[in-house]
Amino acid sequence: MTNYLLVDIGSTFTKLTAVSLDKADIIGTAQHPTTVETDVRIGYEKALEILAKRTGITEFKKIYACSSAAGGLKMAAIGLVEELTVEAAKRVCLGAGGRVDLVFSHKITRKEAQRIKNGKTDIVLLAGGTDGGNSEVVLHNARILGEAGLEIPVVYAGNKSCQDEIAAIFKEYRLNGWICDNVMPRLNQLRIESARDVIKNIFLNNIVAAKGIKRIEEEIDGVLLPTPGAVLRAAELLSKGYLHESGLGELVLLDIGGATTDVYSIASGNPKTPNAFQRGLEEPFAKRTVEGDLGMRISAPGIVQSLGEEALERFREEGIDLAKEAELRAKNPGMVPKTDGEKAVDQLLGSLCADIAFSRHVGYMETIYTPLGVMYYQSGKDLTEVNCVIGTGGVLISSENPKGILSKVLARPDKPQELRPTHPEFLLDADYIFSAMGLLSIEHPEIAIRIMKRRIEKI
Amino acid sequence: MKSIVIGVIGADVHAVGNKIIEYTLTKAGYNVVNVGVLSSQEDFINAAIETDAKMILVSSLYGHGEIDCRGMREKCLEAGIGDIILYAGGNLVVGKQDFASVEKRFKEMGFDRVFPPGTTIESVLDIIKADLGE
Numbered sequence: 001m002t003n004y005l006l007v008d009i010g011s012t013f014t015k016l017t018a019v020s021l022d023k024a025d026i027i028g029t030a031q032h033p034t035t036v037e038t039d040v041r042i043g044y045e046k047a048l049e050i051l052a053k054r055t056g057i058t059e060f061k062k063i064y065a066c067s068s069a070a071g072g073l074k075m076a077a078i079g080l081v082e083e084l085t086v087e088a089a090k091r092v093c094l095g096a097g098g099r100v101d102l103v104f105s106h107k108i109t110r111k112e113a114q115r116i117k118n119g120k121t122d123i124v125l126l127a128g129g130t131d132g133g134n135s136e137v138v139l140h141n142a143r144i145l146g147e148a149g150l151e152i153p154v155v156y157a158g159n160k161s162c163q164d165e166i167a168a169i170f171k172e173y174r175l176n177g178w179i180c181d182n183v184m185p186r187l188n189q190l191r192i193e194s195a196r197d198v199i200k201n202i203f204l205n206n207i208v209a210a211k212g213i214k215r216i217e218e219e220i221d222g223v224l225l226p227t228p229g230a231v232l233r234a235a236e237l238l239s240k241g242y243l244h245e246s247g248l249g250e251l252v253l254l255d256i257g258g259a260t261t262d263v264y265s266i267a268s269g270n271p272k273t274p275n276a277f278q279r280g281l282e283e284p285f286a287k288r289t290v291e292g293d294l295g296m297r298i299s300a301p302g303i304v305q306s307l308g309e310e311a312l313e314r315f316r317e318e319g320i321d322l323a324k325e326a327e328l329r330a331k332n333p334g335m336v337p338k339t340d341g342e343k344a345v346d347q348l349l350g351s352l353c354a355d356i357a358f359s360r361h362v363g364y365m366e367t368i369y370t371p372l373g374v375m376y377y378q379s380g381k382d383l384t385e386v387n388c389v390i391g392t393g394g395v396l397i398s399s400e401n402p403k404g405i406l407s408k409v410l411a412r413p414d415k416p417q418e419l420r421p422t423h424p425e426f427l428l429d430a431d432y433i434f435s436a437m438g439l440l441s442i443e444h445p446e447i448a449i450r451i452m453k454r455r456i457e458k459i
Numbered sequence: 460m461k462s463i464v465i466g467v468i469g470a471d472v473h474a475v476g477n478k479i480i481e482y483t484l485t486k487a488g489y490n491v492v493n494v495g496v497l498s499s500q501e502d503f504i505n506a507a508i509e510t511d512a513k514m515i516l517v518s519s520l521y522g523h524g525e526i527d528c529r530g531m532r533e534k535c536l537e538a539g540i541g542d543i544i545l546y547a548g549g550n551l552v553v554g555k556q557d558f559a560s561v562e563k564r565f566k567e568m569g570f571d572r573v574f575p576p577g578t579t580i581e582s583v584l585d586i587i588k589a590d591l592g593e
Binding site: 080081083084085106128129130132133134135136184186187277279368369370371372375377 | 460462470471472490492494495496497501502505506508509510511512521522539
């Protein structure tokens with residue numbers, strides 16, 4: 001029997017998933033509150049005891065972990081023009097599994113550099129200029145970061161032509177600087193791989209250690225990825241397939257958590273409508289967006305803020321004071337709904353997270369009237385034809401009607417310009433295995449996809 | 460290698476000339492940044508900022524060029540590339556108007572050079588070279 005143990009050190013829970021490689025299946029799961037404040041190993045060992053009691057298994061060939069504990073990976077993205085290198089830099093941060101708390105464009109000021117320094121930023125991504133393009137602004141920005149005496153890693157992914165000058169600035173100011181390929185080498189062309197890999201390496205080698213998560217490596221084989229990075233990897237594998245195991249095709253994954261709502265789309269998103277022109281930056285095939293203001297617990301008040309007074313009034317007429325309910329949940333993140341009323345409010349909040357987060361993720365169409373007839377501008381991804389919409393995260397797993405929440409991403413008459421899915425299948429990741437399968441897929445993609453296809457069920 | 464931003468402005472989808480301009484300028488040794496058809500003033504300007512372009516060459520074939528190009532120089536000034544060289548060419552206005560008056564209006568709008576209908580890109584390569592100081 002060859003067993004692997006996959007560990008997800010989350011901000012609230014440390015979750016274990018035990019996998020049998022021979023059977024290509026999950027043999028048990030367990031979780032315990034994360035103990036990153038004291039010693040992350042305590043929570044892990046407690047969870048391990050629970051798992052041993054449930055399955056009787058204590059021996060694992062390999063143990064790998066991913067982590068989003070202690071706030072995950074917080075990033076600042078700097079670019080030149082908002083719609084171009086700033087957007088490209090943001091997408092790289094999100095694609096690497098980070099969350100982007102600070103975004104700056106054009107020449108940054110000393111004050112903005114101080115905001116990065118004083119904030120809890122883990123890594124700065126500095127972009128700007130196409131290859132051979134503008135170099136003045138990135139050089140200025142690198143100097144301002146240097147003058148501010150930044151101690152956190154600075155990843156340079158801008159104009160290739162001034163890499164040497166940037167390296168000299170990094171040296172002059174003793175910055176913890178890293179240089180990689182330009183995120184936008186040509187206009188509207190997105191190249192995320194090099195910067196993403198550098199960010200992941202810094203996360204694993206420096207940040208995991210700084211947050212006390214690295215201690216767990218004394219007991220396991222390694223922390224390999226930030227959790228969202230693992231999820232993205234698993235979703236891409238499930239979509240594309242591996243060797244003889246076919247994938248599910250283009251898909252959307254919705255992860256509604258307590259603090260954030262993450263949306264992943266694994267789809268080309270090219271225009272499907274005749275006479276539609278794609279505009280703006282090239283879209284990544286595997287795209288992730290994170291909404292830090294939409295969540296079931298800590299971020300529940302954010303949902304209320306994004307609704308209008310009229311919508312709130314309508315809920316009040318139905319007997320739900322959404323503002324009060326959201327406050328209650330934000331103050332008590334560990335709350336588990338018990339009564340029918342509490343369950344109904346969670347269902348409603350989950351539906352709102354799904355709807356609003358998806359609006360921000362999906363592409364949209366604008367109609368233009370030209371002398372040659374009606375044409376369309378498409379911004380973002382066309383997801384009308386995706387095969388599946390998959391749900392994960394507490395609210396969906398515990399909901400009596402998860403399909404009711406997931407179906408909020410469907411095309412609808414009141415948002416006609418949004419390119420939402422029209423006829424997808426709905427699936428549910430009831431065992432919360434995406435991050436574990438992302439970890440497993442590094443060594444055994446063929447087994448990871450078989451487990452996902454078996455465990456992620458149609459609803 | 461100097462960069463030149465080209466594209467077709469407004470709700471105009473005439474793509475053939477745009478491709479010919481890209482081909483010819485590339486062959487002449489320029490880094491051509493083509494924002495394509497259906498491009499707004501902002502698309503041209505953003506592209507010029509990121510690529511550090513020295514010239515923007517605006518095409519318009521459908522007769523609404525004058526409306527589409529209004530305020531472009533002011534936006535360039537606002538965006539910090541006020542001294543960029545601006546060209547416009549194609550069928551810039553509706554009807555058979557006297558080109559001298561069209562040229563005058565475009566120059567007042569801040570365009571450095573304006574070319575009448577039927578001008579080929581080959582025939583103005585020398586002017587482009589001279590304006591770029593080559």
